[in-house]
Amino acid sequence: xxxxxxxxxxxKEIDFTPAEWMGLVxxxxxxxxARREGREERMLHGKTIALIFEKTSTRTRxxxxxxxxxxxxxxxxxxPHGSQIGHKESFADTGRVLGRLYDAIEFRGSRHEDCETxxxxxxxxxYNGLTDTWHPTQALCDIVTMVEHSAKPAPEISYAYVxxxxxxxxxxxxxxxxxxxxxxxxxxxxQLWPREEIIGHARRLADATxxxxxxxxxxxxxxxxxxxxxxxxxxxxxxxxxVWAERIALLTPYQVTAAVMASTGNPATKFMHCLPSFxxxxxxxxxxxxxxxxxxxxxxxxxxxESPASIVFDQSENRMHTIKAVLAATLVGxxx
Numbered sequence: 001x002x003x004x005x006x007x008x009x010x011x012k013e014i015d016f017t018p019a020e021w022m023g024l025v026x027x028x029x030x031x032x033x034a035r036r037e038g039r040e041e042r043m044l045h046g047k048t049i050a051l052i053f054e055k056t057s058t059r060t061r062x063x064x065x066x067x068x069x070x071x072x073x074x075x076x077x078x079x080p081h082g083s084q085i086g087h088k089e090s091f092a093d094t095g096r097v098l099g100r101l102y103d104a105i106e107f108r109g110s111r112h113e114d115c116e117t118x119x120x121x122x123x124x125x126x127y128n129g130l131t132d133t134w135h136p137t138q139a140l141c142d143i144v145t146m147v148e149h150s151a152k153p154a155p156e157i158s159y160a161y162v163x164x165x166x167x168x169x170x171x172x173x174x175x176x177x178x179x180x181x182x183x184x185x186x187x188x189x190x191q192l193w194p195r196e197e198i199i200g201h202a203r204r205l206a207d208a209t210x211x212x213x214x215x216x217x218x219x220x221x222x223x224x225x226x227x228x229x230x231x232x233x234x235x236x237x238x239x240x241x242x243v244w245a246e247r248i249a250l251l252t253p254y255q256v257t258a259a260v261m262a263s264t265g266n267p268a269t270k271f272m273h274c275l276p277s278f279x280x281x282x283x284x285x286x287x288x289x290x291x292x293x294x295x296x297x298x299x300x301x302x303x304x305x306e307s308p309a310s311i312v313f314d315q316s317e318n319r320m321h322t323i324k325a326v327l328a329a330t331l332v333g334x335x336x
Contacts, residue, residue, distance in 0.1 A: 006333035009119040010127045010326050012112070012134040013175045014201050018209050021140075021179040022154070023336025028144045028318070028325035035070065035321070042072030043332050050102045051077045052085060052094075052118075053129070054109030055237050059275060060129040060137065063319035064106055071324060073331075076102070086114070095121035103331060107131075110238055125330040127323075132167055132238070138274050139172035140322040143180050145315045146228055149270060155210060158183035159228035159272075162219065162254050163299055164192045164247065169232045169274055171198045178205035178213060186215040187222030189250050219254060223264045230272045231256050231299045248293055256300040261309060271300070271310045279305035 003023040085094040099122035108129035119126040177184035278298040328334035
């Protein structure tokens, strides 16, 4: 069945049906192959996109810029000080202004409600490059990465997300896996699980797709047999330094180590991370945490991060290919 996403927003996974979601997965893989084989088309020639970055970024910004360039679109980048949004002009007014000038708007910031407001008022597709609640371009990328690294069809793939699951990555990976029909485990202290509302969305999707959903505090049980282990940083962008001590106490038992990877019982288990990662002391934050808490690594050890099991840089590249799929599907109606 053909799926048409022309002029649709991409602000959270639950706005899509499983068929639409898996259509984007397939399109991303097609566009990646076209790029590799020299068949890529500049299908967005003449299109313009505004990138609003309230929060800084490496992968999201670069993936949008390169994806747009490859497909022929022109961009305007607005950094946290590059516009009046939220300072002298509301999100609703900004959406109405930019929607008159651009064919689409990307937003990366804190409050998910701000992204929804832009989508409500802009009159053009709005893309969520990250909010505190959802990270759909990353989740789409992660599903594509798992599918391409597995000989199994999507419904037979299993993965565990280990760590702080209350925010965007826990929410998005839980729901995206449910939409994809996969075996999804959230492995975290109970107080760091997604909200009941998000869990409910995932379970309803699982009823339709056949996905298996589990949430557990038991690390060994949670990762048993999985094909992929995911994690993310323990303190999210915008959280203050005061939370580090509490988060380290809660999550050090959930650090992804070589022993955790071995406890899956699956020698082919791959490691995934949305990046950036505190896997060593080679960052200012990493060195400060070592000085204060004695940890040489946080959510994942360097041994795992640099191991053959780690596919984090394949995953990072796929941000570009999946963003291309979103742009092509929503701006020119590329068939899914």
